[in-house]
Amino acid sequence: MNENQSRFQAHEAATEAFRSVHGTAPQGVWSAPGRVNxxxxxxxxxxxFVLPFALPHRIAAAASPREDQVLRVATLGSDGRIQQADPIDITSLRPGTVDGWAAYPAGVAWVLRDHGLDRGADLVLAGDVPTGAGLSSSHALECAVSLALLGLDGQELDQPGTPERMKIARWVQRAENDFVGAPTGLLDQTASLCCTASNVLFLDVRSGETEQVPFDTAAVGLRIVVIDTRTKHSHSESGYGERRRGTERAADLLGIKALRDVAMADLDATLGRLPAELVPLVRHVVTENQRVLDVVGLLHAGRLEDIGPFLDASHVSMRDDYRISTVELDTAVEAAKAAGALGARMTGGGFGGSAIALVPESKIGDVEAGVTAAYEAEGWRPPRTFVAVPSAGAGRDA
Incomplete structure (x- = not known):
């Protein structure tokens, strides 16, 4: 499925579900994509530094304003059933007052209220970003809701990559961190809001500066294949938090603001100043930053086909140093490479989710078959695979 098909289907599904719930057409429809890093x-x-691109898969928010300060939210499930949350009084929102899936749109409304927007709305959500696959479905939802609530207030966002969109990305991060209670970084929100078609987004998280880097895989006969392992391990959230706290502790011990400040040339000496349990975490972050810079350099030089070894090295680092891979992810990566991928790595927060592989177009069938056979040999249910095309970021659809 391409971006236009997904956008149209999400738009139509959200619009029809809105009609079903409210008996009228929505005033507008906004959508936001999932992402692959x-x-x-x-x-x-x-x-x-990070280097994501937006997927064609999107979450759409059909919306109309209300005259009160109540948020009414419903979502269309993959089974075609509509689930409605209890009405949410925006004025009384506090962290912990809403749980489950409704906490994500409620968290957005909570943050926007602090910026002067507290008018109620009717929202109905629908889309096709795979959930639980590490492709940022929750952030796609939050970004779509942000644009919908702002749009109903007459605040339409301008082009991707602008300071206004970066501001909204930070608001969405606050909703995720402080309301939902998930200690996420800034990658997913920024990707959903700021990516453009046929490019990867080079983001310097510290400065907020972005650059659209050409990433036309088809032009050189290559594709990115996403392999959704369809697994998520129970310790994913706690493990993410532990590693984040570990890197923050390391930065404190080193007397620096963040591990971004450790230069590759100083890595060995820096590791010698740390407790043994923090060494692999720091090594991963510092070497991963360098890998991003190296890949950006190759893409600027038109050498897309040469980035495979950097994907491989990234996976090894996450498997051995950051320890966030799983046997399912490792199997997908190794099977993809054995079947002809030029490089492969897990993507996302880890502990399950998805892997990506850089694959010659002529080898896509071989890679998909090889990974499926490897899973079958282990007695696991087959993975879900698809070709990821760098797509446009969030915006208004109607």
């Missing part, structure tokens, strides 16, 4: 994992909350 090409490279640069767990660097965002260390003030580092």
């Amino acid at each position: 090409l490279i640069g994992e767990h660097t965002d909350y260390n003030d580092g």
Whole structure:
């Protein structure tokens, strides 16, 4: 499925579900994509560098304003059933007052209220970003809701990559961190809001500066294949938090603002100043930042086909140093490479989710078959695979 098809389907699904719930058409529809991170994992909350691109898969928010300060939210499930949350009084929102899936749109409304927007709205959500796959479905939802609530207030965002969108990304991060209670960095929100078609987004998290770097895989006969392992391990949230706290502790011990400030040339000496348990965490973050810079350099030089070894090295670092991979992810990566991928790595927060592989177009079938066979040999349910095309970021659809 391409971006236009996904956008149209999400728009139509959200619009029809809105009609079903409210009996009228929505005033507008906004949508936001999921994302794949090409490279640069767990660097965002260390003030580092990331290199994501937006997926064609999107979450759409059909919306109309209300005259009160109540948020009414419903979502269309993959089974075609509509689930409605209890009405939410925006004026009384506090962290902990809403749980489950409704906490994500409620958290956005809570943050926007602090910026002067407390008018109620009817929202109905629908889309096709795979959930639990490490492709940032929750952030796609939050970004779509942000644009919808702002749009209903007459505040339409300008082009991707602008300071206004970066501001909204930080608001969404606050909703996730302080209301939902998930200690995420800034990568996912920024990707959903700021990516453009046929490019990867080079983001310097510390400065907020972005650059659209050409990433036309088809032009050189290559594709990015996403392998959704369809697994998520129970310790994913606690493990993420532990590693984030570990990197923050390391920065404190080193007397620096963030691990971004450790230069590659100083890495060995720096590691010698740290407790043994923090050494692998720091090594991953510093080397991963350098891998992002190296990949950006190759893309600028038109050498897209040469980035495979950096993807491989990133996976090894996440598997051995950051220890966030799983046997399912490792199996997907190794099977993809054995079947002809030029490089592969897990992507996202880890502990399950998805891997990506850089694959010659002629080898896509071989890679998909090889990974499926490897899973079958282990007795696991087959993974879900698809070709990821760098797509446009969030915006108004109607």
